[in-house]
Amino acid sequence: MIPITDVAPVYLGVQEGYFKEEGLELDVQLAQGGAAIVPAVMTGDYQFGYSNVVSLLVAQDKGLPITVVSNGSTSTNEPGSDTTEVAAMPDSGIGNAADLVGKTVAVNALNNFADITIRNSIEQAGGDPTGVKFVEMPYPNMPAALERGDVDAAWTTEPFRTQILQAGGKIVASPMTDMAEKFDSAFYFTSKQTLEKNPELVERFRRALEKSFDFAMKNEDKVRTIIQDYAKVTPELAESIVMSKWYKDVNMDALTKLGTAAKKYDVLKKDPDYDALIAK
Template identity: 25%
Template sequence: MSAPRSSSSLRRRIAVAAVLGLSATTALAACGSSDDSDGDGPLRVTTLGLCNEVVYWAQEKGLFADHGVEVDLVKSTGGAAALTALQSGDIDLAFANPFSTMLAIDQGLDLKWIATAYETTTEEADAANAMVVAKDAGITDAAGLNGKTIGVNEVGGINQIVTSQWMKLTGGDPASVKFVALPFNELASAVATGKVAAAQVPAQNVDPKLGLVSLGDPYVAVGEGNGLVFAGYVATGKEAKGREKDIKAFQEALIETNAAFNDPANDDERFKIASAQCKQDAAVLATLPENIYEAKVDTDALERMGAILVDQDRLDDPPSPSDFVPSFVSTK
């Protein structure tokens, strides 16, 4: 029998349950939660509507069909919301991040990481994300954000966790900050109008006309020379076992999509498809840095991210990738 958890650990579990929109009782008993999926029909996959989501290309070009799997895309507001929908059986694959996934697994949820979407860059010159502030705010570093309000897409999600770690590493005090959740497409304007002092946003969401400047890419700083897994796709353990063929085909379609994305000959078409999804100018998108497209699972990066959760006292013992990455999944 495992040792009982400390009261602080239990508080962390209940807090994470609240973030996922689950009661503490539901979260702690999630291994017995119902799953209405019958293993048939299309894979229902969540999307945030971001410019660089590879599923749009795979869907538009028929790559899912080529690999023998049907996919329906379902809009979601963030990884935690997607994981909630996954547990309720409303969807089959959640577009989520490793932090939310590992926190949920620590609560007792049976989740499997079945494909990565992209990893973060390691050089500031290639920064694909930004911590933006108003140009005239007089804020030049993380310490300048102490005591202020920072916008993120999801409280308790990957952007808040990485921003907190970035502040900790670069002289700021994340405990003094108030985080508020706003939709991706409202974060930059919220900074420009003074609603928040700063926001962690994808580079695509920074509009130069708003008078914003970046303090740097928090992911580059937190990675400390290594890439992090930015986002990917999660299934329940039951779904991963029952629909192994479909899920494997889904990852294979994403791997083929990555090959197309890495071919400059496809740039015009892929930015046109992205533009239609995120309502931004294709020519502008073509000039912006991007995360690294990678559908294979980087288990070393997942290990590093588990260590960050321990460093922030969010977990005592993070789950091992060997336990939540199925053996049939392609890894790098």
């Protein structure tokens, strides 16, 4: 997984004993992004991974045998108050998505989730979606890069989004809410080999996640407490950040819109096979 607030339900599920109830003991390993997590799951180093949706669509496009076992996190559906948005400093001259044309935007992975959703927002705002320059950097480096002026804007997620706002930054685009209502940003997945060899393991993992999601949605205070540990968030910052929503079911309408945009912007070569992507 990546050390962001979106994965809090897993840590809560371990803490509350939901995984133990299913006979599972988790060994959580952290990575920079979904693009790095996919190969580790494919090689069998890990049984499950958490990845943004586009990394999984790209993996399927390349013929990798991945399968989604659960939704991961969902947009708040509130523009300007979403977990993952584009931020800039007040003197950047950027007021909305169209203003990103001709600018340099930090993203955590090139030719991936950020590119597609930002280009979509720019086009919806009447701008040229090809006229933006993306620079790859880890999420934790983005607040300082913005303040130094190394980049004009940053595609950022919590807790780094709130860090930027507290340093005087502002939200200039909400790509997930622009893409679709109740947009799912990430999924939990496994390899088809693991699913075929051990379907009972997958089902137990899925059940534990479902309980964990339900607990997180009902106990926001617990979420804000646990992120202080694994995400290294201060108590003050933990009280301010925007929380994702966690629903077990995948929003197929939103996924289809994302897949269509991914092909349109040349991130995918083929139309996604959604039925093959989502484990039954």
